[in-house]
Amino acid sequence: MDRFLYLSMSGAKEALRAQTSNNHNLANASTTGFRANLEAFQTRAVAGSGHASRAYAIDAMTGWDETQGALQSTGRDLDVGIQGPGWIAVQAADGREAYTRAGDLRIDPSGILMNGAGHPVLGDAGPVSIPPNASVMIGADGTVSIVPIGSGPETMAQVGRIKLVNPPAQALARGEDGLFRQADGADAAPDANVRVVSGALESSNVNVANAMVKMIELSRQFDLQVKAMRTAEENAASSAQLLKST
Structure with a gap:
């Protein structure tokens, strides 16, 4: 028994x-x-x-x-959804590089580009910093451009590029914070083939x-x-x- x-x-x-x-x-x-x-x-x-x-x-x-979730249009310039495979690189609370599909971005009072969970978005040389501006645009390749305050659209200048990566799915592990990291602890290399859609967010799958x-x-x-x-x-x-x- x-x-x-x-x-x-x-x-x-x-x-x-x-x-x-x-x-x-x-x-x-x-x-x-x-x-x-x-x-x-x-x-x-x-x-x-x-x-x-x-x-x-x-x-x-x-x-x-x-499976990719549906891309839902929001019309907000700082919202980006990844089209196809790929990840947005962010800085986790422990300072390490981590990856997410959540593209609900915002700019904190110090000018650092953050995601909705409060993680700094990484670029080619650390967190992406946004100077004071009249408007911000994010290109399909992750390029971040601004129009300076008091200037017209013709003065648009690039201020950074979001690090977009695409490591193999089997190489990633989800952490307790919901972010993904490479199982070997290494940082993934940027992938120029990853594309984002501005003004849209990817829903849960x-x-x-x-x-x-x-x-x-x-x-x-x-x-x-x-x-x-x-x-x-x-x-x-x-x-x-x-x-x-x-």
Whole structure:
């Protein structure tokens, strides 16, 4: 009975873990540039004496969904959405280079170009700095240009270029802060083929309908495992009663 109870308990625990990850995806269904986590159950044999007749399941993260979210027009000059593969380089809280698809940019009071999460956007030589200006434009290649205060459009000048990279998906790992980094800790090289669309943002790639269906499935799996634990308890009680009667 102890093995039966152990298998049921581990199944319930892993179903709850998978539910947590699925709910995380649902919570970020409206997060700009979010990439959904991918989870899968894997079978493991129960180690120990006797025949290998027991197996249990574990929930493991298999990666993240590379599918591009829809580009939604905002009309805002500082909003940029990456068209196709690629990433925007930002400076994480630990000072290291990290990558994101969220292009909801803004300029802080000191003139540093930031994303919506407050991470400085990196250029060819550190964070991109924007001088006082009448208007800002971001080109398809990440070039940042401004029109100085009191001047006309003909005086537009380039003040920096956003670092756009495209490392292999398998080389990236998501951190607890939601940013991606290369697994080997190195900085990715700029990629001139990455293109952005100004005045648009990429939506989350979470499929809400699929996530809702999965939530229901995992809830039913959890309930099934809890019922199995109750059955194991009842069987143990019945066995104990039989032993007493003999």
